Amino acid sequence: MIREAAGSRFDANGVLAASLLLLAASMTVAVSLGAVNLGPTRVLDGLFDRGDSVARQIVWQLRVPRVLVAAFVGANLSVAGLLLQGVTRNPLAGPHILGLSAGAGFASITVVVVAPGTPIELVAPAAFVGAIAAALVVYGLAWRGGISPVRFALSGVATAALFTAMSTAVLANSDLFTQRVLSFLAGGLFARDWDDAYQIMPYTAALGAVAFVVAGALNVLALGDDVARGLGMQVERMRLLLVVLAAGLTGSAVAVSGMLAFVGLVVPHGARILVGSDHRRAAPVAAALGASLLVLADTLSRVVIAPAEIPVGIVTAVVGAPVFLLLIRTRT
Amino acid sequence: MRHGWQRFLLVSATLGALFIAACGDDDDPTATPAATDSPTEVATEAPTEAPTAEATEAPTEEPTAAPTEEPVAATEFPLTVRDLLGREVTLDAAPENIITTSPSAIELLAAAGGTAIARSETAVHPEGVADLPSIGPTYQPAFEAMITMAPDLVIADVSAQAHLAEAFEGALRGVPIMFVGAVGYDDVATSIRLIGQAIDQNAEAATAAGAMESALAEVQAATADLTPPRVLIMNGAIDDFFVALPDSFVGDLVAKIGGDNVAEGQPPVGRFPGYTQLSLETILVTADPEVILTITAGPPGTPSLADLVLDDAGFSELSAVTEGRVHDIDLEVFLQAPGPRAADGLRELARLLYGIE
Numbered sequence: 001m002i003r004e005a006a007g008s009r010f011d012a013n014g015v016l017a018a019s020l021l022l023l024a025a026s027m028t029v030a031v032s033l034g035a036v037n038l039g040p041t042r043v044l045d046g047l048f049d050r051g052d053s054v055a056r057q058i059v060w061q062l063r064v065p066r067v068l069v070a071a072f073v074g075a076n077l078s079v080a081g082l083l084l085q086g087v088t089r090n091p092l093a094g095p096h097i098l099g100l101s102a103g104a105g106f107a108s109i110t111v112v113v114v115a116p117g118t119p120i121e122l123v124a125p126a127a128f129v130g131a132i133a134a135a136l137v138v139y140g141l142a143w144r145g146g147i148s149p150v151r152f153a154l155s156g157v158a159t160a161a162l163f164t165a166m167s168t169a170v171l172a173n174s175d176l177f178t179q180r181v182l183s184f185l186a187g188g189l190f191a192r193d194w195d196d197a198y199q200i201m202p203y204t205a206a207l208g209a210v211a212f213v214v215a216g217a218l219n220v221l222a223l224g225d226d227v228a229r230g231l232g233m234q235v236e237r238m239r240l241l242l243v244v245l246a247a248g249l250t251g252s253a254v255a256v257s258g259m260l261a262f263v264g265l266v267v268p269h270g271a272r273i274l275v276g277s278d279h280r281r282a283a284p285v286a287a288a289l290g291a292s293l294l295v296l297a298d299t300l301s302r303v304v305i306a307p308a309e310i311p312v313g314i315v316t317a318v319v320g321a322p323v324f325l326l327l328i329r330t331r332t
Numbered sequence: 333m334r335h336g337w338q339r340f341l342l343v344s345a346t347l348g349a350l351f352i353a354a355c356g357d358d359d360d361p362t363a364t365p366a367a368t369d370s371p372t373e374v375a376t377e378a379p380t381e382a383p384t385a386e387a388t389e390a391p392t393e394e395p396t397a398a399p400t401e402e403p404v405a406a407t408e409f410p411l412t413v414r415d416l417l418g419r420e421v422t423l424d425a426a427p428e429n430i431i432t433t434s435p436s437a438i439e440l441l442a443a444a445g446g447t448a449i450a451r452s453e454t455a456v457h458p459e460g461v462a463d464l465p466s467i468g469p470t471y472q473p474a475f476e477a478m479i480t481m482a483p484d485l486v487i488a489d490v491s492a493q494a495h496l497a498e499a500f501e502g503a504l505r506g507v508p509i510m511f512v513g514a515v516g517y518d519d520v521a522t523s524i525r526l527i528g529q530a531i532d533q534n535a536e537a538a539t540a541a542g543a544m545e546s547a548l549a550e551v552q553a554a555t556a557d558l559t560p561p562r563v564l565i566m567n568g569a570i571d572d573f574f575v576a577l578p579d580s581f582v583g584d585l586v587a588k589i590g591g592d593n594v595a596e597g598q599p600p601v602g603r604f605p606g607y608t609q610l611s612l613e614t615i616l617v618t619a620d621p622e623v624i625l626t627i628t629a630g631p632p633g634t635p636s637l638a639d640l641v642l643d644d645a646g647f648s649e650l651s652a653v654t655e656g657r658v659h660d661i662d663l664e665v666f667l668q669a670p671g672p673r674a675a676d677g678l679r680e681l682a683r684l685l686y687g688i689e
Contacts, residue, residue, distance in 0.1 A: 034476045035468070035474040035475075035476040036474075036477050036479075036480050054479055054482065057479050057504075057505060058476050058480070061502060061503055061505065062475055062476055062479075062503055063476075191472075191475070191496060191499035191503070193499065193502045193503075194502075195502075306468075306474065306477075307453075307466060307468035307473075307474030307476075307477045308453065308468045308469050308472060308474070309468075309472050309474075
């Protein structure tokens with residue numbers, strides 16, 4: 001259970017400023033590094049279009065859009081994780097563990113396999129619907145005249161397994177040229193470009209803004225259902241809204257990056273450690289930290305074995321798993 | 333990835349048309365629109381009549397074996413052709429810095445008389461290729477590395493990289509990208525001629541493509557009157573294997589020389605186009621292959637799938653096993669790098685299926 005004190009030893013505004021600074025620094029590093037070592041001068045020439053067409057193409061067509069996609073995906077998953085951990089009052093909750101990613105992945109894969117002519121613009125909405133469907137299944141399974149956080153988490157684990165199995169089944173019977181759908185299962189950012197950035201951007205902006213506005217409700221929910229009702233909150237309705245919001249954030253992320261584990265699980269913990277359990281403060285910090293984490297992880301994935309790449313999902317798991325274990329060991 | 337899914341549709345339809353053409357089926361009316369884009373009729377704006385000026389790099393090699401009767405014309409630039417994905421590719425001049433992104437692509441380029449400045453990670457054939465700089469793996473080419481090499485032609489792979497067409501175009505703005513490769517045997521000659529035209533090596537390409545066709549004619553003539561054996565083509569692991577359908581590359585080669593593929597008519601299952609998964613039970617009950625061809629993938633030292641089949645109790649009752657006709661065939665030639673070496677591949681198959689040298 002989330003038990004940190006409302007306050008924190010850090011100044012919340014300072015933490016937010018520092019996270020944004022970290023994000024800016026991460027993105028700078030990410031645009032500077034890649035399979036080819038351009039050096040700072042050429043990167044700047046490319047960035048400001050100073051007559052170096054090779055550098056301009058590498059920076060503007062390859063690195064910048066991919067860094068943006070990584071940032072949006074990281075922010076979406078982290079905020080979704082924060083919402084889900086708050087709703088379930090369970091520190092183990094996250095878009096991956098609760099089956100939202102699996103639902104989004106299943107919807108994406110099904111759309112691509114069953115109707116290969118579907119415009120890419122419709123994959124994100126499909127993933128959104130898939131994540132919401134998964135959320136509703138989880139919600140329905142957990143419902144006993146109310147939602148118990150533990151039952152919610154267990155239903156999520158079962159639902160995630162179900163949707164992942166269904167994805168595998170669809171893939172096993174798929175025909176030609178669906179290699180791209182494999183990336184939905186593995187998670188990756190290879191060859192993501194401006195179209196992918198434009199796809200996820202509106203979801204990050206709109207749903208992120210809503211999440212920021214309603215994050216305060218999580219503070220009330222954290223006091224327990226009875227207290228929240230006593231304070232006039234329609235608890236079940238609010239919980240549903242928050243879950244749907246998390247589903248939207250997760251679905252749009254999965255549509256462009258596939259299923260990336262650990263980001264949505266680990267980052268919310270980091271945000272709450274830094275700013276305390278006030279979700280209005282934790283939400284923007286989680287977004288900035290999540291974006292930074294995925295931007296840095298993706299940079300590693302592009303650079304370590306260049307010109308080949310390590311799938312970014314492996315990097316996030318390698319970084320995320322030990323951090324998560326550390327959290328479990330050090331926090332009661 | 334704008335219009336990525338339309339591209340998928342086009343690719344699927346194009347390759348569907350290819351398969352239909354390769355298998356000699358009746359025209360499927362639904363495939364007709366795509367068939368006009370099919371690479372079998374490569375649109376070209378090259379001269380139809382012999383130009384006055386011959387290409388400077390015209391045949392310098394001594395003509396080998398059978399001289400081809402095809403008219404050999406120099407390419408006039410700018411040239412617009414359709415590649416094997418049905419995309420229009422325009423070249424303003426004969427390319428000099430050519431990047432290949434698959435083992436198949438570099439072998440086809442070499443056969444057409446061209447040389448590459450870069451290869452994909454696993455491309456090591458023909459000789460000397462292994463020394464070229466690598467642009468990373470075929471399934472994840474490093475576009476940054478390609479951009480810095482300032483290519484004026486990128487030759488990509490129609491089988492392995494069709495789904496990356498949008499990514500190639502987005503990353504390599506202004507660079508002609510030509511998708512070639514071989515889904516079936518005939519595509520090898522088509523690809524070689526197409527590359528030859530693009531690099532203005534029409535004569536050498538015509539010779540190489542002609543050699544592919546005469547190899548086929550020769551093997552077909554030698555095997556025409558012989559009784560085709562029932563063949564099972566498998567790759568993968570002994571307890572989790574994939575079976576090649578007639579529309580896979582190796583399946584097409586076997587079909588071309590009359591082999592009776594026991595998997596014919598089975599729906600494709602699994603993640604590899606042209607392959608399916610048949611249970612051992614199905615094979616035992618419905619078809620008793622007389623020849624089993626295996627393709628072994630794995631690091632050096634991996635036991636060949638043929639040896640595993642011969643040792644496996646489950647397979648022991650099959651005719652192919654009792655008669656010792658289980659053969660491992662080359663991974664690159666028949667699966668990973670479909671290309672010019674398939675001519676020798678055909679001869680090898682004729683030997684294994686019919687016992688003719």
